[in-house]
Amino acid sequence: MFELDVRSRKPIYEQLVERLKELIITEVLTADEQLPSVRTLAQQLTINPNTIQKAYRELESQGYIYSIKGKGSFVSEATPSRNSEKIDKVRNELSKLLSEALYLGITKNELYKLIQEIEAAIGGGIEDDQNP
Amino acid sequence: MFELDVRSRKPIYEQLVERLKELIITEVLTADEQLPSVRTLAQQLTINPNTIQKAYRELESQGYIYSIKGKGSFVSEATPSRNSEKIDKVRNELSKLLSEALYLGITKNELYKLIQEIEAAIGGGIEDDQNP
DNA sequence: TAACTGTACTAGTAATCATAGTACAATTCA
DNA sequence: TGAATTGTACTATGATTACTAGTACAGTTA
Incomplete structure (x- = not known):
């Protein structure tokens, strides 16, 4: 395990x-x-x-x-903390990492695909209002 | 600075x-x-x-x-390394972080928006073939 | 040559990590 | 109730790593 x-x-x-x-x-x-x-x-x-x-x-x-x-x-239950401080932190790290990814030549499309895949893997427990 | x-x-x-x-x-x-x-x-x-x-x-x-x-x-020049090892590493970290972001309740739309903003900030030096 | 640049090395201090051992409070179950 | 289990809190120790400090050397520039 x-x-x-x-x-x-x-x-x-x-x-x-x-x-x-x-x-x-x-x-x-x-x-x-x-x-x-x-x-x-x-x-x-x-x-x-x-x-x-x-x-x-x-x-x-x-x-x-x-x-x-x-x-x-x-x-814990899903989406346990809903801690805005924590969300801000993740958002911040994500910004840095996404910048680096784009800089290294990973395309937007690839990123979109990655997000789709991850969402599917998680199980779609979190619904989204609309696809881009 | x-x-x-x-x-x-x-x-x-x-x-x-x-x-x-x-x-x-x-x-x-x-x-x-x-x-x-x-x-x-x-x-x-x-x-x-x-x-x-x-x-x-x-x-x-x-x-x-x-x-x-x-x-x-x-x-260095832009997109300097093109090191596939490095790209893999970033992709990996990105997966983890995106999972966490979605788990915390950050929506897909928000993530798409974030990517757009970052791309704009970088200056669009890297062209993409198509928008989703 | 003189003044700058990066680089390499050793040494010492501080912080972190993993472990070991002990102890205590709360829960569970026979 | 009593024994076993659980999480939790300490202290202490050894090992490793991180960081700083100082010195020295090699290449470049004017």
Whole structure:
């Protein structure tokens, strides 16, 4: 379920956050589904529980999961945070990356196609009012 | 010209890379234009010359600038690298970010609009074959 | 030659990361 | 109730990386 590269320069906990976020966004993990406990997952991945906890804490602060002491950690509802601060941040990063993509020669059409594909993969849970 | 936040967790050299990349992509800095020397810029920003050098080295490895010993550092031609490896990387990051954006409720239309705006800002140097 | 340019190298400090160990509170279930 | 599980909070330690500082060298220019 998780492919970790302990030799990567990218911290393990970040890899975990990315991977879990991906599973949540693509709805492989669905709302209120229970995640493995920090100890269980740590044992499975043969890494320290503290590392798992750090990843879970990060995901919780970003609104992707919620944790209840004594019960466990669970996937949040879709579009959990609706945090405008977070949306602004994503929009900002997106601007930079799109600029770079266009600069490198990736065409607009390619970008449109990419968006379509991703939307299809997510499952179209978010309806749009009109196609361009 | 450069607004640096030395108190940010983001390294200074990364801030420099981002800012310079932005200026190059938006053609505020044009091809073959000379950049300030590592020492001059270091003095202006009251930071260590090595930090500037690190940023310049990074930009050079990404194909945005080129440096000549004894002469200086200069902006590269547009679409410099055409490095397919780099394009793949950007495409990958873009996928992740677009997924997150859609998940957070940013609509397709908004994304299309964003692409249009960015293209306009860049100056439309890269022509596209057709609008969607 | 003198003053500039980029570049390379070492060294020291600071920050981050992963781990280990312990402890505590809340929940679950036999 | 009691045992096992859950999340959470600490401290401490070793390893690695990031950043800064200083010095030196090579090429270019006037």
